[in-house]
Amino acid sequence: MTPKSLDLAKAGKHSGESRPSWRNQLDKRIDAWMTAPGFYRWAISNPITRWITRRRASQLFNLMAGFVHSQVLLSCVRLSLLEKLREGPQTLHQLAQACEISAPALQRLLHAAVSLRLLELRGPNLYGLGALGAPVAADVGLRLMIEHNAVLFDDMRDTVALLRDEIQPHMQAYWPYMNGDKPPTWETDKVARYSELMSTSQRFVIEELLASYDFSRHRCVMDVGGGQGGWITALAQQHTDLQLMLFDLPPVAALANARFQANGLGGRASALGGSFISDPLPKGADLVTLVRVAHDHPDATVKALLKSIYQALPAGGMLLLAEPMAEASGAHSMGDAYFHFYLLAMGSGRLRTPQELKSLISEAGFSRVVDVANPMPLHTRLLLAQKN
Numbered sequence: 001m002t003p004k005s006l007d008l009a010k011a012g013k014h015s016g017e018s019r020p021s022w023r024n025q026l027d028k029r030i031d032a033w034m035t036a037p038g039f040y041r042w043a044i045s046n047p048i049t050r051w052i053t054r055r056r057a058s059q060l061f062n063l064m065a066g067f068v069h070s071q072v073l074l075s076c077v078r079l080s081l082l083e084k085l086r087e088g089p090q091t092l093h094q095l096a097q098a099c100e101i102s103a104p105a106l107q108r109l110l111h112a113a114v115s116l117r118l119l120e121l122r123g124p125n126l127y128g129l130g131a132l133g134a135p136v137a138a139d140v141g142l143r144l145m146i147e148h149n150a151v152l153f154d155d156m157r158d159t160v161a162l163l164r165d166e167i168q169p170h171m172q173a174y175w176p177y178m179n180g181d182k183p184p185t186w187e188t189d190k191v192a193r194y195s196e197l198m199s200t201s202q203r204f205v206i207e208e209l210l211a212s213y214d215f216s217r218h219r220c221v222m223d224v225g226g227g228q229g230g231w232i233t234a235l236a237q238q239h240t241d242l243q244l245m246l247f248d249l250p251p252v253a254a255l256a257n258a259r260f261q262a263n264g265l266g267g268r269a270s271a272l273g274g275s276f277i278s279d280p281l282p283k284g285a286d287l288v289t290l291v292r293v294a295h296d297h298p299d300a301t302v303k304a305l306l307k308s309i310y311q312a313l314p315a316g317g318m319l320l321l322a323e324p325m326a327e328a329s330g331a332h333s334m335g336d337a338y339f340h341f342y343l344l345a346m347g348s349g350r351l352r353t354p355q356e357l358k359s360l361i362s363e364a365g366f367s368r369v370v371d372v373a374n375p376m377p378l379h380t381r382l383l384l385a386q387k388n
């Protein structure tokens with residue numbers, strides 16, 4: 001299977017096969033009505049439909065302008081505007097001087113940022129943080145992710161060519177493990193760069209995990225594909241009785257061990273280097289966490305990885321899987337519009353529905369697979385499974 005074939009039809013919902021024929025007929029009439037030449041004039045002149053028409057026009061405009069909006073956000077991040085305004089409001093001229101951009105030019109960016117609620121006018125020509133700018137100013141992980149998206153946007157400059165597999169996306173080079181799990185040497189600068197990005201962007205996922213599951217039921221937790229150990233460190237600090245293990249590629253495991261030492265966790269947390277594609281997983285944990293890992297890999301790899309986790313667990317042991325999923329309620333465009341393309345550019349893996357993941361987990365031998373409710377499905381969704 002090439003990465004281009006996401007096999008959405010397998011999920012059923014996108015194929016349209018199960019729709020009754022009356023529904024198809026009705027949709028056909030609605031489509032014809034809504035695309036008829038006089039429809040717009042009718043809808044905007046009718047007081048009942050006017051507000052729907054206005055709302056849709058504005059949504060469509062936002063879709064068209066999406067690239068401009070994301071560039072406004074990226075420019076605010078690159079110019080450290082939001083961090084500067086965290087200290088207090090500033091005038092146009094103060095900001096122009098600090099950013100080394102002429103005041104008339106910078107004013108365009110500031111106007112755009114105010115309209116997108118990244119900034120807020122606090123007086124004539126006085127700018128402060130807006131409701132959407134404040135979380136970006138507060139979180140370095142968000143800022144790194146916004147900067148990282150520039151790689152994806154570069155690859156999506158010609159999205160049709162990307163879909164046709166006619167370009168070599170830069171995103172593939174960003175993730176060195178996309179080119180094999182046992183290269184002769186690891187490009188350590190690239191490994192450190194993606195591990196840092198993952199670690200700083202993991203904060204929101206960690207909050208979801210800690211808020212949604214009782215880890216005190218366990219004795220030893222192993223995080224597979226655990227990166228440089230942000231999650232395991234947070235877990236160790238919250239649950240001081242837990243023993244902790246991490247498994248990741250050798251250069252990443254070395255970064256995690258350094259972090260555990262730096263946090264005084266050397267006695268309780270240890271990272272082991274290896275590849276879950278070609279090495280067995282260490283035993284000893286009664287809970288395995290798999291955080292933002294499965295979506296990077298094709299079904300065959302995920303099946304083998306889940307089997308390997310099953311074998312590493314004792315009877316009664318649990319698996320907690322956390323990652324963004326397709327068709328998540330309240331996070332539809334994040335999953336289905338964003339991650340499908342992110343993973344396409346990355347060159348491997350796919351965004352799966354909870355049902356698809358549950359099937360893969362059951363196939364690996366786990367007996368019960370259930371959803372774990374969490375406050376913000378936008379950041380991640382959670383599935384829990386048990387070995388009999």
Ligand SMILES: C[S@@+](CC[C@H](N)C(=O)[O-])C[C@H]1O[C@@H](n2cnc3c(N)ncnc32)[C@H](O)[C@@H]1O
Pocket residue numbers: 177181198199202205224225226227228247248249252274275276277278290291292293296
């Ligand atoms: C997307 S990152 C997620 C990291 C971390 N779990 C998080 O949420 O921030 C995927 C992780 O899987 C690791 N990984 C990829 N292929 C691997 C393999 N074959 N064996 C072990 N780890 C692997 C990567 O090094 C990376 O740390």
